[in-house]
Amino acid sequence: MNVVVCVKQIPDPAAPGALKPDTHTLDRSGKLIMDDSDNYGVEMALQLAGGEGDEVTLVSMAPGGETSGLRTGLAMGAAKAILISDDALAGSDALGTAKVLAAAIARANPDLVVMATESTDGYTGTLPVQVAELMGLPSVTFAKAIAVDGSSVKVERQTEAGYDEVVVPLPALVTVTAGVVEPRYPSFKGIMAAKSKPVDNLTVADLGIDASQVGAAGAGQEITDVSPAEERAGGEIVVDEGDGAQRVVAFLEQLKVV
Amino acid sequence: MAIDKIWVLAETTDGAPTPVTLELLTEAREVGSTVEAVAWGADAAALAGPLGEYGATTVYDVGDVGDVLPGVPVAAAVAALVQGGNAPDAILFPATYEGRDIAGRLSVKLDKPVLTNVTGLTESDGGLASQHPAFGGNLIVTAKFTGEGPGLFVIRAKSFAAEPSGGAAAAVAAAPVPDVASTNTAKVTERHVEERSGPKLDEAAVVVSGGRGLGDAANYALIEELAKLLHGAAGASRAIVDAGWVPYSHQVGQTGKTVKPTVYMACGISGATQHLVGMKGSKNIIAINKDKEAPIFSVADLGIVGDVHKVLPALIEALKAKG
Ligand SMILES: Cc1cc2nc3c(=O)[nH]c(=O)nc-3n(C[C@H](O)[C@H](O)[C@H](O)COP(=O)(O)OP(=O)(O)OC[C@H]3O[C@@H](n4cnc5c(N)ncnc54)[C@H](O)[C@@H]3O)c2cc1C
Ligand SMILES: Nc1ncnc2c1ncn2[C@@H]1O[C@H](COP(=O)(O)O)[C@@H](O)[C@H]1O
Numbered sequence: 001m002n003v004v005v006c007v008k009q010i011p012d013p014a015a016p017g018a019l020k021p022d023t024h025t026l027d028r029s030g031k032l033i034m035d036d037s038d039n040y041g042v043e044m045a046l047q048l049a050g051g052e053g054d055e056v057t058l059v060s061m062a063p064g065g066e067t068s069g070l071r072t073g074l075a076m077g078a079a080k081a082i083l084i085s086d087d088a089l090a091g092s093d094a095l096g097t098a099k100v101l102a103a104a105i106a107r108a109n110p111d112l113v114v115m116a117t118e119s120t121d122g123y124t125g126t127l128p129v130q131v132a133e134l135m136g137l138p139s140v141t142f143a144k145a146i147a148v149d150g151s152s153v154k155v156e157r158q159t160e161a162g163y164d165e166v167v168v169p170l171p172a173l174v175t176v177t178a179g180v181v182e183p184r185y186p187s188f189k190g191i192m193a194a195k196s197k198p199v200d201n202l203t204v205a206d207l208g209i210d211a212s213q214v215g216a217a218g219a220g221q222e223i224t225d226v227s228p229a230e231e232r233a234g235g236e237i238v239v240d241e242g243d244g245a246q247r248v249v250a251f252l253e254q255l256k257v258v
Numbered sequence: 259m260a261i262d263k264i265w266v267l268a269e270t271t272d273g274a275p276t277p278v279t280l281e282l283l284t285e286a287r288e289v290g291s292t293v294e295a296v297a298w299g300a301d302a303a304a305l306a307g308p309l310g311e312y313g314a315t316t317v318y319d320v321g322d323v324g325d326v327l328p329g330v331p332v333a334a335a336v337a338a339l340v341q342g343g344n345a346p347d348a349i350l351f352p353a354t355y356e357g358r359d360i361a362g363r364l365s366v367k368l369d370k371p372v373l374t375n376v377t378g379l380t381e382s383d384g385g386l387a388s389q390h391p392a393f394g395g396n397l398i399v400t401a402k403f404t405g406e407g408p409g410l411f412v413i414r415a416k417s418f419a420a421e422p423s424g425g426a427a428a429a430v431a432a433a434p435v436p437d438v439a440s441t442n443t444a445k446v447t448e449r450h451v452e453e454r455s456g457p458k459l460d461e462a463a464v465v466v467s468g469g470r471g472l473g474d475a476a477n478y479a480l481i482e483e484l485a486k487l488l489h490g491a492a493g494a495s496r497a498i499v500d501a502g503w504v505p506y507s508h509q510v511g512q513t514g515k516t517v518k519p520t521v522y523m524a525c526g527i528s529g530a531t532q533h534l535v536g537m538k539g540s541k542n543i544i545a546i547n548k549d550k551e552a553p554i555f556s557v558a559d560l561g562i563v564g565d566v567h568k569v570l571p572a573l574i575e576a577l578k579a580k581g
Contacts, residue, residue, distance in 0.1 A: 095371045123512060124374040125353070126412065129329060129362030138443045140327065141359055144506070157327075158506045159355060160271070162452040166327065168444040177513075179500040220371040224387060225400035232538070232557050237550065240564025245572035248523075248544060249580070251560045255542060257464060257488060257521055258580060 001054045001148065001170075003045040004110040005078065006101055006128075008035040009062040009069030010121045032062060034069030037116035040176050042073045043183040045114050048148050055079045057108040061089060061100050067199055074194035075186030082107065086203045091216030094122070098130035100214055103207040106135060112153065113173040117142055132173040139173040140166050144180055261386055263346040264290035265408075267332075267357055268297040268309055268317070275308050277460070278352040280420035282413060283312035286350060287423060289379050289386060294346065296339075296433065298323055298332050303430045310428040312420065318433035329359030330442040331435040336360070337367035338436050340408060348386050348409040361412050373401055374412040385409070394531025395538050415460065416516045416539065452505045457491050459508065464490025465519045465540070467510055468498065469533075471526020471547060471566055475503035480570040481525060487577045493517065495527045511536035526566045529554025546570070 009032035034042075045056045058073045058081040060066075070081045082104050089100065105113055113135075115128040125141075132139035144163060145156035152169045158177060168174075186194070204211050212218055238247055252258045264286040268279045275283075279295075286293040293313045297305050298320035306317050320335040336349070349364070351357040353375065365372045378389030380400075387402040388411055403409045459465065466488065468481035478498070485492040493515070494508040510517055512532035522540035527533060529545070529552055537543070538557055545558035546569050555561040562569055 093371045094374075095365055095369075098366070118513065124372070125358045125513075126362035126365065126372050126374055129359050130366050133333075133363045133366035133441070136440055138441050139329065139359070140444050141329075142355055157355075159449070161507060162450040162505060164446045164450070165448040166444050167447050172444070177500070177506075178496065179502065179506075220405045221373060221401055221403050223399055223401050224382070226392070227398050227400075229391065229395050229398045232543075232559075235543070235555075235557075235559035235561060237555050237558065237561035237563065239550070240562050240569055244546070244562040244564045244569040245576050247560065247562060248546075248569070248573055249576050251542075251544060252488070252521065255521060258577065 001049050001051070001112065002108060002110045003049040003054070003056050003112045003114060004105050004108050005038065005041045005045045005056060005058055005073065006105070006113070006115040007038045007042065007058045007060045007069055007073050008119045008122070009033065009060055009066050010035045010119065013120050032066045032069055034072040035116070035120050037118065037120055037178065038073070039183040040178050040180050041114040041116055042076050042078060044146055044176055044181045046077045047181065048112065048146065057082065057110070059101060059104050059108070061085070061097060061104070063090065065201065070199060071194045072186060074197045075190040076184060077190060080197055081199045082202060083199055084202045084204070084207065088204050088211040088215045091219055092214050093219040093221050094124045094127045095130055095220070096214040096218045098127050098134055099209060100204070100207065102131045102134035103209055104202060105131065111170045112148070113137065115173065115175050117175045117177050128173060128175045135173070137171055137173045138168050139175070140168055141175045143174050143176045146174055146176070146180065261290045261347045261381065261384070263292040263294065265346045265349045266293065266295050266314070267349065267351045267360060268295040268305060269352060269354060269356060270297070270299060270305065273301060273304065275305060275312075276352070277420060278354070278415040280312050281415070281418040282350045282352060283309065283314055284420050285379055285418040287313040289381060290347065294318065295428065296320065296332070296336055298328055306427040306430050310425045311422045313423040313425050314428045315425070317428045317430050319430050320433045320435060323435065325445045325447070326442050327359065327444045327446065328356050329363050330438050330444075333360045333363030333367060334438045335433045335435045336364055339433050340368060345408050347407045348411060351410070351412045353412050353414045358412060361410055365410055368408070370405070370408065370410055371403065372410040372412055373403070376411045376413040377417040379411065386411070391535055394534045414516055416518050452507055454507065456486060457489070459491040459493055459510070460515045460517055462491035463520045464488040464523075465493050465510070465517050465521070465537075466490055466523045466525065467493035467495065467527060467537075468525050469495035469527030470497040472498070473567070475501070477567070478503055480566070480574065483574055484523070484570060484577075487574065488521075490519070490521075495533050524554050525570060527554055528552050529557065
């Protein structure tokens with residue numbers, strides 16, 4: 001079975017994020033890492049495609065030929081990666097990104113495509129479904145468990161009320177939540193091996209995509225303003241000296257909640 | 259160009275429109291002159307009354323989609339309506355599971371982008387601009403579409419207050435599903451409903467939420483007991499949902515529910531931006547955390563720097579003593 005996992009490479013969320021003052025887009029200069037949200041997809045794929053002849057391919061679109069995040073996924077055990085990096089892609093919206101990813105994923109001819117439900121820095125939550133529609137694949141979003149059963153996958157999909165069991169024939173696209181599996185840490189051996197695993201570098205032209213469809217040129221949306229939100233007035237912070245519970249009770253009484 | 263027609267994707271629970279559906283209809287009335295709804299399900303036509311009461315003049319009835327996930331068939335039906343010459347200026351989707359699936363599929367069918375995580379809509383140069391919280395809600399980003407409509411907006415729950423318009427029952431028009439056989443294959447084989455007692459998380463006046471600081475799953479009982487004593491609902495951070503301590507339906511935040519109760523109590527929750535975005539609109543926030551630097555304290559009206567294992571049992575005792 002061939003599984004493709006999309007891996008987004010993002011600025012370290014632990015470092016304070018910023019919007020570029022001129023374009024109001026996220027500042028993605030500096031070193032990028034694998035989005036933690038995609039850890040779960042990589043692990044799930046490795047577990048589902050761990051047999052003889054199975055293969056896990058990573059796909060990422062990122063600026064500046066960035067591969068640090070991809071190396072993390074390769075170190076976890078993926079066999080190879082496809083990276084789409086092209087100056088023409090700067091400023092892409094989700095639909096433009098989906099077009100690029102869909103074209104790149106198709107090259108790996110996957111039985112199953114795994115993506116995260118939403119990324120840490122973009123969180124549109126619609127991009128994976130756009131990829132599925134572009135590729136003509138069925139999709140199941142919000143998976144909290146996945147099992148492959150012959151030529152179909154069985155997914156436990158989170159719902160408002162609990163979860164649904166969903167069965168979908170392959171090929172299909174599934175998006176995973178962080179609850180789907182416990183990701184492994186790359187081993188030293190894995191990290192060393194990742195250095196020599198193949199990364200296929202592609203441009204927009206390689207994918208046969210018209211550059212006017214993607215990047216800032218193809219983006220159908222723009223940011224017109226960024227303003228600070230109304231701040232909450234500062235509250236009272238007290239250290240519990242055994243009276244913490246009483247402070248809470250007094251606060252609730254004042255609000256007439258008790 | 260004024261904003262004339264707006265469509266709202268209507269969702270239901272137990273045969274009635276969901277609260278977010280009514281919120282979107284109300285806001286659609288604010289910014290547009292004609293409001294219409296799209297609904298699916300065996301008895302979508304029965305929604306003509308309740309949707310009309312919130313301002314919809316027509317309900318496009320996609321009909322029963324069977325056991326499949328609704329993303330594919332509903333998006334195809336809406337695309338057919340739009341391409342049939344009936345295009346609205348904007349379509350509003352609730353940021354729910356189905357809402358996102360349908361918006362994503364439709365966006366490709368129409369080759370239009372989607373604006374997601376919307377919490378506000380305003381008129382701008384005769385079009386619609388949308389507001390989006392960024393960096394945990396510290397910044398508000400305003401965005402708009404640059405091309406032709408319809409503009410697709412995926413909107414977070416509780417962004418607007420629902421108000422009935424007292425409108426008459428909507429007209430019902432059929433919106434049949436075109437042939438989508440190749441992608442319409444994700445079938446629900448079984449539904450699992452988690453039992454919950456007490457008020458609903460997104461409707462309760464008091465929400466008591468627990469996070470990883472509780473230490474282990476068994477301690478979540480303290481959260482449930484406290485919620486019950488306060489006639490409220492029990493919520494959770496994503497960390498403990500992912501860890502399997504509580505079902506997903508308890509999750510508050512970016513990927514979970516948005517809550518705006520009178521009192522929100524965060525116990526052993528750090529206050530990550532993705533959590534804050536789901537509860538920052540609460541009227542009063544109480545936080546209990548042993549780390550005085552925890553970001554949750556930046557939004558707290560009352561912050562207790564302390565150990566949940568001490569403060570929560572004492573609080574439960576004190577409330578019980580009050581009777
Ligand atoms: C795309 C995306 C979407 C997300 N969506 C959500 C979402 O919807 N909701 C959500 O909540 N998170 C969400 N997250 C995750 C979020 O980033 C945090 O990881 C999560 O909220 C942390 O949960 P926590 O506060 O329980 O755990 P931690 O961050 O581990 O915090 C535990 C806290 O407990 C305190 N503590 C420890 N022991 C004690 C004690 N004995 N007494 C008192 N305090 C104690 C610690 O000081 C700490 O502050 C999302 C993340 C991503 C990337
Ligand atoms: N540039 C990208 N490269 C690879 N995968 C991506 C990229 N952008 C988004 N994805 C995938 O799509 C998911 C949803 O992204 P988002 O729409 O930003 O929430 C991410 O978690 C990734 O799995």
